[in-house]
Amino acid sequence: MKAKKEKSSFKHQFAALKNLIPFFKMVWATDRGMTIANVLLRLIKSFIPLLMLYVGKEIVDEVIHLINIGSDDKSNIWFWLGLELGLAVFSEVMNRAITLVDSLLGDLFSNKSSEQLIRHAAQLDLYQFENAEFYDKLEMARRQTTGRTVLLSQVLTQLQDIVTVVTLGAGLVYFNFWLILILILAVVPSFLGETHFNQRSYSLTRSWTPERRELDYLRFIGASDETAKEIKIFGLSEFIVERFRFIADKYFHANRTIATRRALWGTCLSAVGTLAYYGAYVFIIIQTVGGLITVGTLTFLAGSFNRMRSMLQMIMNRFSKIAQEALYLEDYFDFLNLAPQILSAKDHLPFPEKIKQGFVFDKVSFKYPNSDKYAIKDLSFHLRPDEKLALVGENGAGKTTLVKLLARLYEPTSGTILLDGQPLNKFNLSDLRNNIGIIFQDYIRFQMKASENIAIGNINKIEQLPSIKSAAIKSLADTVVQDLPEEYEQMLGKRFAKGVELSGGQWQKVALARAYMRDAQLLILDEPTSALDARAEHEVFQRFAELIKGKAAVLISHRFSTVRMADRILFLENGQLLELGSHDELLAMDGKYAELFQLQAQGYK
Numbered sequence: 028m029k030a031k032k033e034k035s036s037f038k039h040q041f042a043a044l045k046n047l048i049p050f051f052k053m054v055w056a057t058d059r060g061m062t063i064a065n066v067l068l069r070l071i072k073s074f075i076p077l078l079m080l081y082v083g084k085e086i087v088d089e090v091i092h093l094i095n096i097g098s099d100d101k102s103n104i105w106f107w108l109g110l111e112l113g114l115a116v117f118s119e120v121m122n123r124a125i126t127l128v129d130s131l132l133g134d135l136f137s138n139k140s141s142e143q144l145i146r147h148a149a150q151l152d153l154y155q156f157e158n159a160e161f162y163d164k165l166e167m168a169r170r171q172t173t174g175r176t177v178l179l180s181q182v183l184t185q186l187q188d189i190v191t192v193v194t195l196g197a198g199l200v201y202f203n204f205w206l207i208l209i210l211i212l213a214v215v216p217s218f219l220g221e222t223h224f225n226q227r228s229y230s231l232t233r234s235w236t237p238e239r240r241e242l243d244y245l246r247f248i249g250a251s252d253e254t255a256k257e258i259k260i261f262g263l264s265e266f267i268v269e270r271f272r273f274i275a276d277k278y279f280h281a282n283r284t285i286a287t288r289r290a291l292w293g294t295c296l297s298a299v300g301t302l303a304y305y306g307a308y309v310f311i312i313i314q315t316v317g318g319l320i321t322v323g324t325l326t327f328l329a330g331s332f333n334r335m336r337s338m339l340q341m342i343m344n345r346f347s348k349i350a351q352e353a354l355y356l357e358d359y360f361d362f363l364n365l366a367p368q369i370l371s372a373k374d375h376l377p378f379p380e381k382i383k384q385g386f387v388f389d390k391v392s393f394k395y396p397n398s399d400k401y402a403i404k405d406l407s408f409h410l411r412p413d414e415k416l417a418l419v420g421e422n423g424a425g426k427t428t429l430v431k432l433l434a435r436l437y438e439p440t441s442g443t444i445l446l447d448g449q450p451l452n453k454f455n456l457s458d459l460r461n462n463i464g465i466i467f468q469d470y471i472r473f474q475m476k477a478s479e480n481i482a483i484g485n486i487n488k489i490e491q492l493p494s495i496k497s498a499a500i501k502s503l504a505d506t507v508v509q510d511l512p513e514e515y516e517q518m519l520g521k522r523f524a525k526g527v528e529l530s531g532g533q534w535q536k537v538a539l540a541r542a543y544m545r546d547a548q549l550l551i552l553d554e555p556t557s558a559l560d561a562r563a564e565h566e567v568f569q570r571f572a573e574l575i576k577g578k579a580a581v582l583i584s585h586r587f588s589t590v591r592m593a594d595r596i597l598f599l600e601n602g603q604l605l606e607l608g609s610h611d612e613l614l615a616m617d618g619k620y621a622e623l624f625q626l627q628a629q630g631y632k
Contacts, residue, residue, distance in 0.1 A: 043353040047182065050356055054132070054179060057139045061132040068128065069183055072121040073190035075114055080195075080330045082111045088323030129180045136179060143363070144168060152367045153436040154396055161365075166240045167355075168362035178352045185345050188338050195331045195338075228285055228351070235281070238274050245271040307332050369438055371456040376449060378458035382412040382548050384447045385579060386433065391442035393432060393602075402428040403602045405442070410579055412548070415572055417582045417593035419620065425602035426583050427467070430551045433581070434463050464547035468554035468583075470538040472529075474520035477508050477537065484541025498543035501574055503567065504536040539567065543574070551581040568592060587624045596620065 055062050086107045093101070148165065155161045248254045249267045258264055308329060315325040386409070393403040403425045410416050418426040431437050432444060435451060444451040451459070464484065473480050481498055482489040495515065499505040511517035511527055518526040519537070529537065542550055552571065568582065568589045584590050591610035598606040598613070598620045606613055606620050613620040 043357050046353045046356045054136055057136045061128055065128045068125050069187035073187045075118045076191050076334055077194040079114050080327050082107050084323040084327035087326050088321050091322055133179055147363055150367050152369050163237055164362050167358035181345055181349050188342050192335055192338050195335045235278055242274055369435055372453050375455045376453050378454050378462055379447055385412045386410040387445040389443045391439045393440045401602050406604055412579050413577050415580045415593045417590035417596045419590055419596055420599035424599040427553055430553055462547050463549045464542045464545040465551040466538055466542045472534050474522040477517050477519055478515040480519055480537050481540040484544030498540040501543040502536050502540035504540040507533045507536055549579045550575055553583045587627050
């Protein structure tokens with residue numbers, strides 16, 4: 028709890044204003060022309076209130092003067108009235124222009140910050156995405172990419188109003204210095220109250236980030252094409268609704284307490300400001316009746332004081348809100364400051380044009396962060412450059428972890444992975460991954476065109492339809508695409524208009540085509556054909572083995588009839604190498620592999 032208190036303290040809140048510096052650097056980088064235009068428009072607009080009040084003063088004084096002298100010459104009145112009309116029209120034009128530039132610049136900034144978030148997230152390590160605290164930071168940062176338009180407008184409006192208040196204040200000081208002191212008494216109490224409750228609100232929002240993320244998740248699974256079948260079949264709607272209501276009600280009640288107290292205290296403190304305003308009004312009236320100032324000056328001072336009181340309240344309240352928003356902005360920069368641990372070495376080696384010796388696991392162990400259990404333990408084996416290696420083992424044996432280590436999605440906890448005799452982490456990371464093609468069992472069904480779904484395997488070839496068609500033929504996805512109304516231009520999935528949903532097996536052929544899009548030296552298939560029947564999977568793997576001759580491959584499958592075609596089979600159990608050899612060699616060992624092969628074979632008799 029102490030950390031949360033510090034996070035919402037006055038000191039931290041005002042210290043968070045430092046985030047406005049990098050924030051406006053990002054705004055400046057977004058569009059310099061619009062930024063300059065926005066500042067200039069607001070600077071011009073800031074002088075209009077003073078001019079309007081002064082013109083109003085002149086009109087009143089001129090009317091009274093004409094009445095006193097009994098003159099019919101209204102030329103001066105028409106001049107001042109015309110000037111006031113012109114200022115009013117000009118003010119409206121400025122408002123429209125500022126609103127337009129605010130909107131356009133805000134949209135551009137929102138797009139740019141979202142792009143920056145996506146790019147940075149892509150640079151972070153996979154293990155970070157598997158951590159709940161990381162997701163909280165990601166969620167808080169993601170919210171800042173859409174709400175910063177308001178902060179941009181608030182800060183610029185603040186600067187505009189400060190200039191206006193300075194000009195109006197100069198007028199008040201010129202006529203009577205005491206009005207400024209009364210003005211301070213009118214606005215400070217309300218400012219302190221708003222600042223206090225802004226802190227409370229921020230603290231609540233931040234502390235409830237995991238629960239709000241769960242609410243978003245419940246909204247998604249409660250109304251999504253991906254979950255609709257299970258929701259209906261298992262009758263989960265009421266369960267989800269009740270869980271959502273329970274969390275939402277708890278947050279509502281916590282927020283209601285703060286909102287109610289804020290309203291009550293805000294009313295009382297605003298009343299103090301109103302009393303101070305009318306006290307100043309009485310003071311001005313007494314001076315006017317005593318002949319110390321003119322009626323026009325009365326209207327000018329009363330208008331200036333009222334406008335300044337309102338604007339100072341807005342400035343102080345807005346200052347508190349800006350400080351609060353700067354705290355939220357800190358969440359965005361905190362996320363951008365997260366650094367990946369898996370990087371290319373400064374003196375990295377070029378990836379070999381042709382792998383000669385292959386990959387070697389030398390006593391490699393790995394355990395996930397915050398886990399005491401090893402997913403991989405003392406694993407040693409050699410994957411030759413032209414070898415087809417099958418990984419076999421029960422769920423949780425470490426097969427997928429092994430291939431992620433090969434692609435440096437994880438770093439070994441201990442031990443070394445070698446490529447052609449050099450540590451894997453010595454090679455350029457992007458080159459390494461460009462030379463490894465992986466299709467995972469939990470591949471993504473992108474709601475995109477069929478051609479785009481295939482081109483994802485090598486996004487640089489997204490415009491090269493011949494390469495896409497070639498990959499589709501190799502994976503047998505061409506038979507799927509040919510039956511689609513718009514073939515390669517067909518939108519897949521039901522999320523968007525005219526989309527067509529595929530069966531599980533059809534999706535797997537499309538996903539498999541991604542592996543053929545990349546001219547990789549190592550191809551890994553992590554159970555990407557589990558939705559196919561045994562015959563279809565066998566055909567896909569047989570075709571795969573023929574098409575990648577001369578390259579290394581790692582195959583993961585639970586079907587022994589498929590993995591038997593591999594050059595060697597590595598049997599994993601509890602993250603450790605149990606057996607290694609060809610299909611015939613493992614059968615001759617009469618060990619765990621032979622036992623499971625016979626059990627599975629009986630199922631096909």
